[in-house]
Amino acid sequence: MSEKEIISRLKNIVKPYVQRNEGLENFNEETDFLRDLEINSANLVDVVLDVEDEFDIEIDNDSMEGMLTVKDAKSIIQKKMAV
Amino acid sequence: MIGNDLVDVEIAFSEKKSENRRFIEKVFSLQEQKLISQSEDKETTLWLLWSMKEAAYKAHQRIVGHAPKLNPRDYKCRLLNFSNLAEVQVSSSFYFINYTCTDRFIHSIATESSVVTVFEKIYYKNQDTKSSFIKDYSNKNGLAPGNISIEKDGFGIPFIIDENTKNKVPVSLSHHGNFTAYIFPLIKS
Numbered sequence: 001m002s003e004k005e006i007i008s009r010l011k012n013i014v015k016p017y018v019q020r021n022e023g024l025e026n027f028n029e030e031t032d033f034l035r036d037l038e039i040n041s042a043n044l045v046d047v048v049l050d051v052e053d054e055f056d057i058e059i060d061n062d063s064m065e066g067m068l069t070v071k072d073a074k075s076i077i078q079k080k081m082a083v
Numbered sequence: 084m085i086g087n088d089l090v091d092v093e094i095a096f097s098e099k100k101s102e103n104r105r106f107i108e109k110v111f112s113l114q115e116q117k118l119i120s121q122s123e124d125k126e127t128t129l130w131l132l133w134s135m136k137e138a139a140y141k142a143h144q145r146i147v148g149h150a151p152k153l154n155p156r157d158y159k160c161r162l163l164n165f166s167n168l169a170e171v172q173v174s175s176s177f178y179f180i181n182y183t184c185t186d187r188f189i190h191s192i193a194t195e196s197s198v199v200t201v202f203e204k205i206y207y208k209n210q211d212t213k214s215s216f217i218k219d220y221s222n223k224n225g226l227a228p229g230n231i232s233i234e235k236d237g238f239g240i241p242f243i244i245d246e247n248t249k250n251k252v253p254v255s256l257s258h259h260g261n262f263t264a265y266i267f268p269l270i271k272s
Contacts, residue, residue: 035239036231040259042133042203042241046155049105066156 001083006074010066013050017043029071044068057081085201085253085268086141086178088134090189091260092127101125110155118162130189131182135160138193139171139178141255146195147153150238153205170245190260203266206250212263216256243267 001002018024019038021063023031033039039047048064051057051073059067067073089122099107107116107129115132122128135157143158144151161170169180171193172227178193192201193242204219206212219242221228230246233254243252 016158020165041137041153042100044085045106045109045155048153061109061154061156065152067153068151079216 003078006077007070008071010051010077011055011071013054014039014047017047027070029069030072031070033070035044035066047073051077055081084142084145084195085199085266086138086143086193087201087203087255087257087266088136088137088141088144088191088265089205089257089259089262090130091262091267092185092187092189094129094260095130098127099126101129102135108200112156112159115160118160127184127189130182131191132193134189135169135171135193137257138180138191138255139173142178142193142195143173143176145239145240145253148238149194149241187231187258188207190257192266194268201266202269203264205262205264208261210265212256212258214263216258216265220265257268 011024014033015024015035020036023036023038031037033044033047040078048059048067052059055077057075057077059080065077067076089112100210101119107119107186111132118132119125119128132229136155139158155182157173160171164250169182171178171180178195179197181192182189182191190205192203194201202223204216206215209215217231217233218228221231225244232244234258235241236243241254241256243254254265257264
């Protein structure tokens with residue numbers, strides 16, 4: 001799966017939880033889920049669960065701990081999909 | 084150090100997290116899962132435990148000074164045999180929790196020890212809580228609101244800054260739904 005494809009799927013996943021819509025207009029690798037999109041932390045756990053479903057992977061606690069930006073999520077997805 | 088977390092019950096309960104096995108396993112230890120499943124009011128227990136973890140996380144992040152993390156399972160809650168008190172452990176640190184559950188919100192305050200007292204202010208349906216808080220804070224401390232601002236450090240941790248004296252006071256804020264809660268430590272004289 002291309003990086004572009006992963007990022008566009010991620011954008012769809014986070015959409016329902018975003019509290020700051022300006023952050024979505026400029027959605028890129030550097031986008032920070034808490035700071036730029038103001039997703040609350042309980043919903044960030046929902047994002048992790050939705051990513052597991054969408055990409056058919058399992059995200060362990062250590063990986064979840066560091067999933068705070070689009071870039072973090074992208075590399076976790078790529079790593080887990082390669083296994 | 085201090086931290087707080089407020090949950091707007093109307094929004095939180097609508098997500099039906101107590102029926103979401105996968106969410107529960109990502110967030111809660113086996114012991115905490117048991118507390119939830121054996122509770123008469125599973126939603127309240129679940130969100131109370133969540134707010135304790137969040138409040139303790141904020142206090143701990145202030146002390147350790149780390150970048151944000153999503154590690155709720157590392158925070159282990161223990162309810163104490165007194166109403167409204169609990170303890171949260173993360174690695175070798177312990178935080179003392181004081182909580183309030185009403186039918187509209189659940190609020191947890193974490194401090195390093197039971198002797199730290201905090202001032203708390205909860206705003207309801209207030210569009211500009213920051214200005215309201217600065218006004219209330221200044222009034223309480225006899226300061227000019229024009230000199231007071233709230234700024235975040237590189238990790239996103241907020242402080243109250245007094246331009247005049249360059250005084251820096253920790254403040255913890257939590258916003259969910261219709262509620263915004265602010266707490267700051269009271270200086271012991």
